[in-house]
Amino acid sequence: MRAYNTKHFLKILFSMHKSDTMKILFPTMILVGLYSWGIQYLEVEYLHLTTKSGISNVGMIHSLLGFVLSLLLVFRTNTAYDRWWEGRKLWGKLVNDTRNFAVKINAILGDDRQNAEQIARYLKYFPHFLAKHLSQESTRLALDEDYSEIEKSLKHHGPSEIVILLTYKLTQLKKEGKISDIEMLYLDTQLSGFLDVCGGCERIKNTPIPYSYSSFIKKFIILYVFALPIAYVINIGLFMIPLTVFVYYVLMSLEMIAEEIEDPFNNDENDIPMEALAQNIEKNVHQIMGLKK
Numbered sequence: 001m002r003a004y005n006t007k008h009f010l011k012i013l014f015s016m017h018k019s020d021t022m023k024i025l026f027p028t029m030i031l032v033g034l035y036s037w038g039i040q041y042l043e044v045e046y047l048h049l050t051t052k053s054g055i056s057n058v059g060m061i062h063s064l065l066g067f068v069l070s071l072l073l074v075f076r077t078n079t080a081y082d083r084w085w086e087g088r089k090l091w092g093k094l095v096n097d098t099r100n101f102a103v104k105i106n107a108i109l110g111d112d113r114q115n116a117e118q119i120a121r122y123l124k125y126f127p128h129f130l131a132k133h134l135s136q137e138s139t140r141l142a143l144d145e146d147y148s149e150i151e152k153s154l155k156h157h158g159p160s161e162i163v164i165l166l167t168y169k170l171t172q173l174k175k176e177g178k179i180s181d182i183e184m185l186y187l188d189t190q191l192s193g194f195l196d197v198c199g200g201c202e203r204i205k206n207t208p209i210p211y212s213y214s215s216f217i218k219k220f221i222i223l224y225v226f227a228l229p230i231a232y233v234i235n236i237g238l239f240m241i242p243l244t245v246f247v248y249y250v251l252m253s254l255e256m257i258a259e260e261i262e263d264p265f266n267n268d269e270n271d272i273p274m275e276a277l278a279q280n281i282e283k284n285v286h287q288i289m290g291l292k293k
Contacts, residue, residue: 036233102120102284122169163194218255
């Protein structure tokens with residue numbers, strides 16, 4: 001995720017980065033401009049249509065369609081942002097849950113550093129395995145010996161298997177009398193919370209916006225933009241060309257932004273910074289449990 005200062009208005013206004021919609025849309029903006037020029041030439045220069053022509057009435061219908069399109073785009077972007085924000089809240093919950101778990105383990109085990117460190121290894125790597133599971137990309141720990149050792153023992157669903165390893169370890173400590181029934185109940189609830197976070201992230205990841213809805217909005221935008229010069233070029237003239245390009249840029253940018261943020265786990269520039277959050281969790285576990293890095 002790109003970090004920036006919201007108060008630096010001009011810097012944000014003139015910034016360009018790899019996910020900037022202007023760079024992505026520029027080729028199609030040229031085509032839209034050429035199309036608008038072609039409509040202007042056809043209606044004004046070739047057919048010599050005037051404001052008294054019947055085609056000028058298309059503008060009224062076009063205005064009504066613009067209102068409908070604006071409602072659809074507002075709903076689209078709000079839905080996409082809700083998915084992004086829900087994903088961020090789930091990762092925030094994971095940060096808090098791991099801290100609470102580490103504090104409890106550190107208090108329960110006390111001087112039993114061997115068992116505490118083994119649990120800490122599983123705990124600090126859980127968010128890294130979750131990030132890898134969601135993005136299908138390797139993390140910065142790919143060359144870490146401890147991480148690689150644990151990864152080799154995992155076969156299918158990394159986050160769930162880490163929780164299973166933690167459960168086995170806690171059950172063993174309970175049998176040895178190092179963890180009481182009440183403490184085990186609390187820790188088991190915390191482990192269930194880890195899986196709840198994983199399940200919530202998977203629900204967002206594996207349930208995209210329905211294809212028919214996304215496809216319809218794109219087609220609606222194209223038809224709306226293509227009808228724009230037809231409806232208004234007689235009244236506006238050549239100024240209709242940059243106006244059509246601008247309207248196309250605004251509408252398609254909204255759709256592209258919604259597409260990018262509706263899946264917040266792809267490690268794109270505007271997605272949730274899972275790797276940074278995982279590193280923060282790892283740091284917290286080290287500090288709480290007094291471990292060496």
